[in-house]
Amino acid sequence: MTVNDWDTGNSDQPAELPSKSQAKREMRDLEVIAESLSELDEQQLSELPASDGFKQGLRELSALPQHEARRRKRLQLARQLLEEKLPELERELQALTPGEAEHTRRLHMAERWRDRLLEEGKTALTAFMNAYPNTDAQHLRHLIRNAKQKKEGDSRVAAQRRLFRHIREQIDRSERNLTDM
Numbered sequence: 001m002t003v004n005d006w007d008t009g010n011s012d013q014p015a016e017l018p019s020k021s022q023a024k025r026e027m028r029d030l031e032v033i034a035e036s037l038s039e040l041d042e043q044q045l046s047e048l049p050a051s052d053g054f055k056q057g058l059r060e061l062s063a064l065p066q067h068e069a070r071r072r073k074r075l076q077l078a079r080q081l082l083e084e085k086l087p088e089l090e091r092e093l094q095a096l097t098p099g100e101a102e103h104t105r106r107l108h109m110a111e112r113w114r115d116r117l118l119e120e121g122k123t124a125l126t127a128f129m130n131a132y133p134n135t136d137a138q139h140l141r142h143l144i145r146n147a148k149q150k151k152e153g154d155s156r157v158a159a160q161r162r163l164f165r166h167i168r169e170q171i172d173r174s175e176r177n178l179t180d181m
Contacts, residue, residue, distance in 0.1 A: 030078035033086075036093055038062040038077075044096055049088045049176060054080050088176075095172065106175070110168040114160065117144050117167075132170045140166065 018026070037048070038061040045055055057077050064070040081089070094102035116124040117140075125144070129137055143166055146159040 027075075027078055030081045031074050033090065033093065034058070034061065034074050034077035034081060036097075037089065038074075040096065047172075047176065048092055050084050054084055092176065095175065106168065106171055110164055110171055113167045113171075114147075114164045117163070118147060118160075128167075132174050134173065135170050 037045075038058045040048070040058075045058060048055060054077070057073070057080065061070065061073045061077060064073055091102060094100040095106055097103055113124075113128060117128060125137075125141070128140070129135060143159070143163040147156065147163045
């Protein structure tokens with residue numbers, strides 16, 4: 001009996017296993033993802049939709065030198081990735097990587113919300129609170145007020161940056177919650 005003759009429940013169709021080369025390519029891809037995830041900072045790592053054991057493994061990988069131990073740990077994490085929510089982890093990695101489509105999409109969304117909140121006032125605030133109900137409304141109003149009131153150039157820009165950062169955090173948190181459902 002050969003591999004292609006294995007019974008898959010459908011006697012007309014033989015089971016198709018990936019070639020050895022394809023399996024190696026897929027494992028290399030998983031290793032690249034594991035390596036990229038290990039380069040995240042502690043806050044980004046803590047917010048990943050992954051198990052605590054996997055996150056701890058990523059922390060250990062980032063602490064290892066560029067030698068054989070690091071290669072073995074990366075391979076171990078690549079295997080663990082098969083048990084994690086891989087599409088969600090890939091999406092979060094793309095959202096955190098500048099130049100990726102998901103990252104750009106979230107940046108543009110945050111820019112549009114910031115502009116609306118500064119220009120439209122209460123109607124935009126209501127729309128934002130409806131779209132992102134877990135947002136602290138009082139803190140958001142405070143950030144908007146500071147971004148509008150600061151007259152000096154640098155402090156106004158800094159206040160608008162803080163507002164933008166807060167909006168982006170709310171968008172990221174909301175996107176993560178949508179994928180957890």
